[in-house]
Amino acid sequence: xxxxxxxxxxxxxxxxxxxxxxxxxxxxxxxxxxxxxxxxxxxxxxxxxxxxxxxxxxxxxxxxxxxxxxxxxxxxxxxxxxxxxxxxxxxxxxxxxxxxxxxxxxxxxxxxxxxxxxxxxxxxxxxxxxxxxxxxxxxxxxxxxxxxxxxxxxxxxxxxxxxxxxxxxxxxxxxxxxxxxxxxxxxxxxxxxxxxxxxxxxxxxxxxxxxxxxxxxxxxxxxxxxxxxxxxxxxxxxxxxxxxxxxxxxxxxxxxxxxxxxxxxxxxxxxxxxxxxxxxxxxxxxxxxxxxxxxxxxxxxxxxxxxxxxxxxxxxxxxxxxxxxxxxxxxxxxxxxxxxxxxxxxxxxxxxxxxx
Numbered sequence: 044x045x046x047x048x049x050x051x052x053x054x055x056x057x058x059x060x061x062x063x064x065x066x067x068x069x070x071x072x073x074x075x076x077x078x079x080x081x082x083x084x085x086x087x088x089x090x091x092x093x094x095x096x097x098x099x100x101x102x103x104x105x106x107x108x109x110x111x112x113x114x115x116x117x118x119x120x121x122x123x124x125x126x127x128x129x130x131x132x133x134x135x136x137x138x139x140x141x142x143x144x145x146x147x148x149x150x151x152x153x154x155x156x157x158x159x160x161x162x163x164x165x166x167x168x169x170x171x172x173x174x175x176x177x178x179x180x181x182x183x184x185x186x187x188x189x190x191x192x193x194x195x196x197x198x199x200x201x202x203x204x205x206x207x208x209x210x211x212x213x214x215x216x217x218x219x220x221x222x223x224x225x226x227x228x229x230x231x232x233x234x235x236x237x238x239x240x241x242x243x244x245x246x247x248x249x250x251x252x253x254x255x256x257x258x259x260x261x262x263x264x265x266x267x268x269x270x271x272x273x274x275x276x277x278x279x280x281x282x283x284x285x286x287x288x289x290x291x292x293x294x295x296x297x298x299x300x301x302x303x304x305x306x307x308x309x310x311x312x313x314x315x316x317x318x319x320x321x322x323x324x325x326x327x328x329x330x331x332x333x334x335x336x337x338x339x340x341x342x343x344x345x346x347x348x349x350x351x352x353x354x355x356x357x358x359x360x361x362x363x364x365x366x367x368x369x370x371x372x373x374x375x376x377x378x379x380x381x382x383x384x385x386x387x388x389x390x391x392x393x394x395x396x397x398x399x
Contacts, residue, residue: 074108077298084122084139086241087115090262090318090325091287094194095138098314106303122240129188129290137290138193142223149367150182153374156282158228158356161378163195163284163319165385170195170286171312173381179288182370189291191308194315196285197322201277201344202257203269208277208344211351220244220256224356225281227363231355241267248272257281260322261329270337277344280352 081099085091092115099111120128125137126144145152161169169175170192183190202221206213215233219226226236239247239256245268247253255273258264264276289311299307333339344352364375 076108076110078110078112079135079295080112080114080119080133081136081138082114082116082119082125082128082134083137084116084125084143087118089115089266090322091196094314094318094321097317098193098310101310101314102303102307105306109299109303116241126186126188126290129292130186132292132294134290135292135295138287140223140285141288145223147186148182148370149364150370150374152224152227152367153364153371153378154179154182154286154288155223156225156285157360157375157378158224158281159353160283161382163197165382165389166195166284166286167312167315168385169378169381173384174377175381178373178377182374183290185370187293189293189296191289191291191311192315193287193289193311194318196287196315197260197319197326198283199257199259199279199281199285200261200264201279201281202255203264203273204255204275204277205273207275207340207342208348210345211348213348217254218252220247220253220258221281223282224360224363225257227359228281228352228356231359232351245269245272259285260326261333262322262325265329265333270333270339274339276333276339276341278342280344280349 081095083092083095085095092113096113099113103109103111116122119134122139123143125134125139126147128134129137140155141151142155145155166175170179176190176192179190179192202219204217208214211232214229217229217234218237219229219234220239221229221236222238226238230236237253239253241258244253244256244258248256248269249272256269257279258267258269261276264270270276296304330341334341360375364371
């Protein structure tokens with residue numbers, strides 16, 4: 044495996060000044076270099092991969108000894124085996140949504156996203172001010188992996204369907220590409236959640252192997268070409284935000300200084316904000332293209348269906364966590380308590396802004 048070929052990329056010096064303003068200084072370029080192999084669970088040309096590359100370029104500009112070699116999904120390992128690759132040391136850093144390795148511990152499903160849960164702003168607040176980051180690190184440490192939040196992504200849509208969803212019974216019997224806790228929820232109302240790797244989704248749709256799909260957001264969905272097969276596109280409920288985790292092999296973590304780790308976490312957080320800003324416009328443009336050029340109908344999930352989905356999640360959310368053990372319960376309880384704390388002000392503020 045050609046793991047250590049890396050061509051250093053330069054970025055604008057403006058980032059140095061910007062991060063220096065946070066108290067993080069530029070490292071001495073004469074320090075011993077450290078080659079770091081990174082792979083994400085996203086495609087080479089995706090907006091996600093561009094954000095990861097931007098982050099690592101900025102980190103390397105501040106710490107020239109850190110030689111990051113970033114790979115896309117499948118170049119070294121699959122999306123669902125990133126966790127194992129970091130554990131074994133074949134990857135130094137792995138990046139992806141933790142529900143991809145949710146079979147190892149249900150806590151990882153709850154870490155990634157919960158139906159009708161925290162939005163991106165609330166998730167960031169939970170991570171950095173509500174004990175979320177420390178809780179995630181404690182759980183990952185049990186598997187000999189160091190955790191850092193890479194970015195918090197905007198909420199996802201409800202996905203693509205062959206026929207309109209008018210009633211909760213329309214879910215029954217559907218083979219629907221949806222993972223994580225959203226998949227657990229639709230199973231409760233009679234659908235069959237199916238996990239299919241990104242490159243395989245469209246061929247599986249064309250072959251009739253699945254009836255519908257939830258991927259991410261309009262810009263990424265447009266690039267995948269789902270509109271070639273499906274025309275009914277719905278608002279979301281299952282992932283109001285999605286946390287993308289950065290998994291560090293502990294041997295790498297030991298070789299990074301406190302200053303380098305501070306730079307990494309600061310730039311990850313800043314890049315997450317930039318990613319959400321970019322996706323706001325990109326998703327709006329893609330949605331307009333889907334509806335005006337490709338015959339797609341963007342539909343609001345009926346309130347009666349949302350009510351049934353919410354009821355289904357409320358029925359199973361606690362029991363599913365309890366069955367998963369203490370780690371899952373701790374994450375679920377932590378997020379719920381934080382939501383209860385911030386919801387009164389959050390919704391009052393939102394209502395004020397919309398009425399204004």
